[in-house]
Amino acid sequence: MALLQIAEPGQSTVPHDHRLAAGIDLGTTNSLIASVKSGLAETLSDDDNRTILPSIVSYQANEILVGDAAKQYSISDPKNTIISAKRLIGRSQADIEKKYPHLPYQFVGNENHPDIQTRQGAINPVQVSSEILKKLTKRAEKALGGELTGVVITVPAYFDDAQRQSTKDAAKLAGVEVLRLLNEPTAAAVAYGLDSGTEGVIAVYDLGGGTFDISILRLNKGVFEVLATGGDSALGGDDFDLLIVELLVEQAGLARPLSVNLERQLLQQACFAKEQLSTQDHVEIVLTLAENNEYKTTLTKDFFNTLAKPLVSKTLRACKRAIKDAGVSIDEVIEVVMVGGSTRVPLVRNDVEKYFKRTLLTSIDPDKVVAIGAAIQADILAGNKPDSDILLLDVIPLSLGIETMGGLVEKIIPRNTTIPVAKAQEFTTFKDGQTAMAIHVLQGERELVDDCRSLARFELRGIPAMTAGAAHIRVTFKVDADGLLEVTAMEKSSKVATSIAVKPSFGLADDEITKMLTDSMANAEQDMQARMLKEQQVEAKRVLESVQAALAADGDLLSEQERNDISNALFQLVEITQNSDQNPTGIKDIEVAIEKVDNLTAYFAELRMDTSIRQALSGQKVDDI
Amino acid sequence: MNYFDLFALPHSFEIDLAKLSAAFQSLQKMAHPDKFAHASSQQQLLAVQKSANINDAYQILKTPIKRAEYMLQQRGTDMPSEQTSFQDTLFLMRQMELHEMLEELPHADDIDGAVNAANETLDNEYQILFCQLQQLMQDNNTASDKIASEIVRKLKFYQKLQLELERIEEQLFDE
Numbered sequence: 111m112a113l114l115q116i117a118e119p120g121q122s123t124v125p126h127d128h129r130l131a132a133g134i135d136l137g138t139t140n141s142l143i144a145s146v147k148s149g150l151a152e153t154l155s156d157d158d159n160r161t162i163l164p165s166i167v168s169y170q171a172n173e174i175l176v177g178d179a180a181k182q183y184s185i186s187d188p189k190n191t192i193i194s195a196k197r198l199i200g201r202s203q204a205d206i207e208k209k210y211p212h213l214p215y216q217f218v219g220n221e222n223h224p225d226i227q228t229r230q231g232a233i234n235p236v237q238v239s240s241e242i243l244k245k246l247t248k249r250a251e252k253a254l255g256g257e258l259t260g261v262v263i264t265v266p267a268y269f270d271d272a273q274r275q276s277t278k279d280a281a282k283l284a285g286v287e288v289l290r291l292l293n294e295p296t297a298a299a300v301a302y303g304l305d306s307g308t309e310g311v312i313a314v315y316d317l318g319g320g321t322f323d324i325s326i327l328r329l330n331k332g333v334f335e336v337l338a339t340g341g342d343s344a345l346g347g348d349d350f351d352l353l354i355v356e357l358l359v360e361q362a363g364l365a366r367p368l369s370v371n372l373e374r375q376l377l378q379q380a381c382f383a384k385e386q387l388s389t390q391d392h393v394e395i396v397l398t399l400a401e402n403n404e405y406k407t408t409l410t411k412d413f414f415n416t417l418a419k420p421l422v423s424k425t426l427r428a429c430k431r432a433i434k435d436a437g438v439s440i441d442e443v444i445e446v447v448m449v450g451g452s453t454r455v456p457l458v459r460n461d462v463e464k465y466f467k468r469t470l471l472t473s474i475d476p477d478k479v480v481a482i483g484a485a486i487q488a489d490i491l492a493g494n495k496p497d498s499d500i501l502l503l504d505v506i507p508l509s510l511g512i513e514t515m516g517g518l519v520e521k522i523i524p525r526n527t528t529i530p531v532a533k534a535q536e537f538t539t540f541k542d543g544q545t546a547m548a549i550h551v552l553q554g555e556r557e558l559v560d561d562c563r564s565l566a567r568f569e570l571r572g573i574p575a576m577t578a579g580a581a582h583i584r585v586t587f588k589v590d591a592d593g594l595l596e597v598t599a600m601e602k603s604s605k606v607a608t609s610i611a612v613k614p615s616f617g618l619a620d621d622e623i624t625k626m627l628t629d630s631m632a633n634a635e636q637d638m639q640a641r642m643l644k645e646q647q648v649e650a651k652r653v654l655e656s657v658q659a660a661l662a663a664d665g666d667l668l669s670e671q672e673r674n675d676i677s678n679a680l681f682q683l684v685e686i687t688q689n690s691d692q693n694p695t696g697i698k699d700i701e702v703a704i705e706k707v708d709n710l711t712a713y714f715a716e717l718r719m720d721t722s723i724r725q726a727l728s729g730q731k732v733d734d735i
Numbered sequence: 736m737n738y739f740d741l742f743a744l745p746h747s748f749e750i751d752l753a754k755l756s757a758a759f760q761s762l763q764k765m766a767h768p769d770k771f772a773h774a775s776s777q778q779q780l781l782a783v784q785k786s787a788n789i790n791d792a793y794q795i796l797k798t799p800i801k802r803a804e805y806m807l808q809q810r811g812t813d814m815p816s817e818q819t820s821f822q823d824t825l826f827l828m829r830q831m832e833l834h835e836m837l838e839e840l841p842h843a844d845d846i847d848g849a850v851n852a853a854n855e856t857l858d859n860e861y862q863i864l865f866c867q868l869q870q871l872m873q874d875n876n877t878a879s880d881k882i883a884s885e886i887v888r889k890l891k892f893y894q895k896l897q898l899e900l901e902r903i904e905e906q907l908f909d910e
Contacts, residue, residue, distance in 0.1 A: 129773070259773070289772050333760045431905070491772035501764050527794065530768060532787040590783055591768040653775040708777045715778060719766065719785055726765045727743040727758055 129259040131289065131492035132250045133297070133484025136239060136263055136277065138196040138320030138346060140451070141165045142478060143246040143261075144485035145254060146494070151301070151485040153478050154253045162477060163249075166193045167241045169228035176245040185378065188214040188370045190228045194348065195238035197320045198224075199280070200272035200616050209344050214370035222616050236276050236618060237626060240283035247286050260287035262488040264480050266321040267293035268341035268507050270553050271565050271595045272616040278592065279623050283630070285641070287648075289491040291592040294318070295325035296502055297483030298449040299334055301474055310444040311337070311436075315462055315470075316480075317425065318450035320346040324429045326436035326443070332499030338435035338526045339507050340428045345421065347384070347452030353417045354380035354409065362397060362405045372399070387411045388454050415457045422461045429465060435526050440466065447471045449479055503528050506589055508563075513550035515540075517559045522587050525555065529593055534586045536602070543575040549585060551597055564616075568597065574604045639697070643690060646700040650687040653704050654680060657711055664718050672714070679707045738792040738805065748806060748872035750796060759793045800894065803868060803887050812880040814887070826889060833857070833896055840903055850904055857900065861893045 132145040132154070140162045144153040153161040160178065168180035168191040175183070183191040192215070198206055203221040206213070217224040218232050225232035247258055265277050274291055281288045295314035302308075308329050316323040323341040327334055355376045359366070368376075379395050386393040387409070397405040433440055446466045453459060453476050463470055474482065490498045506529050511521040523533050539547065547570045554562030573581050582602040589595050618626075628638050657680060665673055683703040690696030739746045742758040764770070766785040771778045795801045804814060836853055843849035864886055871883040 290769065330756075330760065333764070335760070434901075491769060493773040499764075501760070501767055501769065503760075503763060503767070528790045530783045530787045531790055532784070533791075588783075588787070591786075649776060652773065653777070656775040656778050704775075708775075712777070715781055719781055722765045723741075723762055723785065723789075726761045 128494055129492040130251075130254050130256050131259050131261065131485075131488035131494070132247070132254075133262045133292075133481050133486070133488045134243065134246055134264065135294070135297075135478075135481035135484060136196065136242065136265075136280075137165055137480075138194050138318055138348065139165055140319070140477065141242050141246060142481040143250050144478070144481040145250060146485050146489035147254070151482045151489075153481055154250050156249050163242065163246060164193075165196065165242055166191060167195070167238045168192075169230040169233060171229060174230070174241055176241050185371055185374045188374050189216065190230075192226060192228075192233070192235070192238045194320055195235040195242075197344065197348075198226075198235040199239060200270070200274075200276035201235075202616055212366070212368075212373050214373060223618055234618065234626070236280045236623075237283060239277065239280035243281055243284035243286060247284065258286065259492050260289040260488065262290050262292050262297075262484045262491065263288055264292050264294045264297050264484050265593075266316070266318070266341065266343055267295050267323045267325050267336075267339040267504075268321065268343045269593075270343070270508055270563055271510075271593070272563070273343065274593050276616075276618070278594070279618055282623060283626055288592075289488055291594075292484055292487055292502070293323070293325065293336070293339070293504055293593075294480045295323050295339070295447075295449065296327070296334060296336060296504055297480045297487065298447050298474075299325075299327050299329070299483065300486050300500070300502070301479045301483035302445075302447050302471060308445055311438050311442045312445040312447060313429070313433075313443050313466065314447045314449060315425070315429070315453065316341075316449040317452040317458060318346050319348050319452065320344070322346055322425050322428065324425070324432045326432050326438065333501045333503065335503045335528075336505045336526075337438065338432045339505055340432035340435065341507075342424070342428065345424065347450070347455070349421055350384050350414075350418050350452070350455065351377055351380040353421075354383055354414070357409075357417065358395065358397065358405075358407070361407055362399070364399070372397075383409050384414070384455065387414050388456060411456075418455065418457055422458055425458075426461065426465050429462075443468065445471055447479075449476050451477050504591070504593065505529060506531065506593060508553045509555055510565075510587055510589070510595060511552050511562070512585065513552060513559050518557055519552050519554070519559055519562050522585075523589065527589075529589045530591050532586060532588045534584050537583045537585060538579045539573065539576065539581045539583075540578055542578050544578070544581070545573050545575055546571045547573060547583060549597070549599060551587075551595070565595065566597065568599065570599050570601075573601050576603075643697050646697050646704075647687055647690060650683055650700050650704060653707055654683060657707060660711070660714065660718055664714075664721070667717060667721075668714060672710075676707070676710050676714075679703070679710050683707055737809065738796055741789070741792055742796065744796075746806075748799075748803060748869060750802065752797065755793070755796055759789065762789050799865070799868075800887060800890050803872060803883065806872065807880055807884050807887070810875070810880050812877075812884050814884050823885075823889075826892075829860075830892055830896075833860075834899075837896065837899055837903060840900075841907060846907060850900070850907070853900055857893060857896055861890065861897075864890055864893070 132143050135142045142153050142161055142163065144151055155161045163177040164181045166177065166180040166184060168175040168183040168187065180191055184193055203217050203224040216227040218227045219225040223234065225234045247261065251257060263277060263281060265274055278288055278291060295316045298314050298316065299312060310329060312327050312329060314325045321343050322345040323339065325339040326337045328337055358376055358380065375397060379397060383393045383395050392408050392410045395407050395409060399405055443466055446462065446468050448470045459470060487502065489495060490500055505526045506523060507525060509521045509525045510523040511519040514520045522535050523531055549568040549570060551565045552559060552562040553565050556562055570583060583599055584602050585597065585599045587595060587597055657676065661673065686699045686703045690700055693699060742755055744750065744755060763786060766782055766789055768779055768782040768786055771782040795805050807814065840846065840849050840853060868883055868886045871879045871886065
């Protein structure tokens with residue numbers, strides 16, 4: 111780590127180096143990575159000049175293949191070749207099997223977050239996604255010529271907490287720093303918004319391989335305020351394919367169960383046919399049922415449209431609801447941005463255009479637009495554009511609540527609330543002498559627990575024994591800017607520290623992630639130590655830079671004594687960090703040194719923040735803003 | 736900090752939503768965690784907290800009923816809790832009638848017409864109460880604030896009916 115100089119008040123700090131950052135569109139069927147190079151966001155390609163990486167991972171005997179290399183095994187070796195892992199992430203086995211009954215995988219392990227049995231052992235969808243992330247970040251580091259500071263990973267706006275958390279876990283496994291999880295429609299709006307400088311209400315219609323999102327945003331002077339979002343995290347272009355598959359199975363008189371190879375063949379043919387029908391009126395489909403036994407049929411565009419119509423109508427109903435939630439009328443929508451490969455289907459374009467009565471924005475490649483938007487945001491978040499006016503204000507897509515008596519859900523944070531958000535609610539005991547309480551956190555819009563998605567169960571223990579209704583338990587829900595939830599609880603009247611056991615209903619627990627990480631490392635213990643040390647060193651550097659910049663700007667808010675104390679603590683931190691590579695207790699020492707700086711600067715940091723907030727509106731009349 | 740002061744707006748129930756929104760965006764440009772993505776954990780946590788406060792204040796001022804509740808609370812009026820029994824029997828009877836009206840909707844001959852009529856009825860009765868609230872909030876004395884708090888509670892009943900109607904509407908027209 112380079113020696114850092116301590117700046118005196120009023121003295122400006124050294125300008126930052128350009129930090130390498132990238133945006134990743136981690137898609138159901140395809141993934142991309144993009145970065146801002148000399149002011150321009152562009153997708154990065156591999157050695158063979160391909161920008162699109164198929165989201166396929168194949169577990170072969172001696173290697174893990176990702177992308178096109180894995181795709182060639184998808185028919186011949188379906189059990190070991192995982193496609194569309196995004197549909198499985200953060201989902202229970204029951205959820206998966208209900209929605210996709212014909213998957214070739216053998217699920218094993220915990221049914222709340224099932225693994226897939228491959229020849230390389232049990233593999234969790236989180237691990238599959240992390241392989242894709244690793245491949246993409248390697249590509250970027252090669253193309254950009256250095257290590258990435260961090261990435262922005264996009265997720266469907268409609269992803270729930272478990273799906274978001276799992277995506278972040280995948281990044282952790284891949285060893286990449288996540289600057290932000292960004293909603294795909296917002297990313298697309300950024301990609302377009304910058305080009306056109308639009309002001310007003312826009313709609314982003316995002317139909318990807320496996321998910322559908324609709325977002326309504328208000329654009330104003332660089333601020334992208336999401337007003338409402340809706341959709342279906344299990345509805346996408348793949349469903350058009352499945353409809354064609356079912357049609358073929360019926361027409362060819364095939365009886366299920368079919369061989370896994372035939373299932374994959376059907377799927378590939380269906381996808382091919384759908385794509386052809388975007389430009390042709392009919393398509394020939396040929397299936398090899400057995401050796402010397404081919405089945406041939408013709409699918410017309412009209413018939414395909416009849417099949418697909420109900421799915422498209424379903425997306426339009428979600429649009430209607432989102433517009434209503436946004437509190438705007440359909441005539442206020444000035445632009446409609448189309449995102450996702452499935453928006454190439456002519457029926458989709460036609461019906462969406464009719465519904466909004468607007469010409470659709472399709473000028474940026476719908477496959478690339480999300481990655482490009484993510485790259486622009488990553489560049490800003492990495493700190494490369496300190497003067498940027500862009501601010502993304504996103505919302506929580508589904509209401510959060512907890513279970514109350516009688517299997518009902520009480521909503522604590524309603525859907526479409528701008529994040530970050532913190533809400534507290536008080537609960538009480540219903541039995542005399544009750545000392546424990548179970549808290550069940552749910553996400554969804556329905557009234558009954560069974561119709562919502564279970565996120566986590568808590569046990570609150572150590573409530574002092576009181577008469578029923580006397581205890582006041584304050585449960586706080588915090589959703590950060592990534593849309594991730596954290597719940598804490600305490601008993602108010604006694605101030606007794608209560609223990610909380612968090613158990614995510616879906617997705618992996620922290621120790622499971624750590625175990626996967628260590629399992630993947632050759633010299634688990636040392637590698638893990640090295641990684642943790644590096645993380646602490648990075649944090650130390652951030653603390654130094656933050657505090658130095660703060661002192662330089664507002665050091666005069668402090669007394670000389672306070673400044674000296676902080677400077678001394680910073681010197682110590684620099685020294686400890688510099689020697690940490692050789693120091694066996696380096697990780698812990700940095701942590702302690704950071705804590706010391708944090709304690710000394712806590713009041714200063716808050717004071718600065720409050721001052722900047724107050725000053726944001728003073729000195730200028732509200733009319734001028 | 737008082738929410739009106741936070742957004743540099745006059746302490747009044749009548750509010751300029753465009754100004755509120757502009758002030759909100761200016762504040763978030765200073766406090767949002769995205770502005771601290773490469774800063775220390777301490778600063779990031781602080782940003783999340785401040786940004787969440789601004790969001791909360793914005794939600795409260797933006798929504799008329801929440802705004803009224805907040806102002807009444809600031810003026811020291813105790814809000815009657817939802818569980819407290821309602822004294823106004825006429826109002827309660829009207830609520831029951833309205834509930835029945837909603838329950839009958841799926842059985843109407845002309846469902847579209849019935850839904851529209853129900854929407855209009857709820858809207859009208861809400862508006863009448865809301866106008867009273869506007870006047871009372873302006874009066875700004877102990878007696879008017881007490882009545883205002885009761886009207887806020889009544890308006891919440893209408894909000895629930897509105898949500899119920901939306902739910903029914905969605906069910907009727909969804910499939």
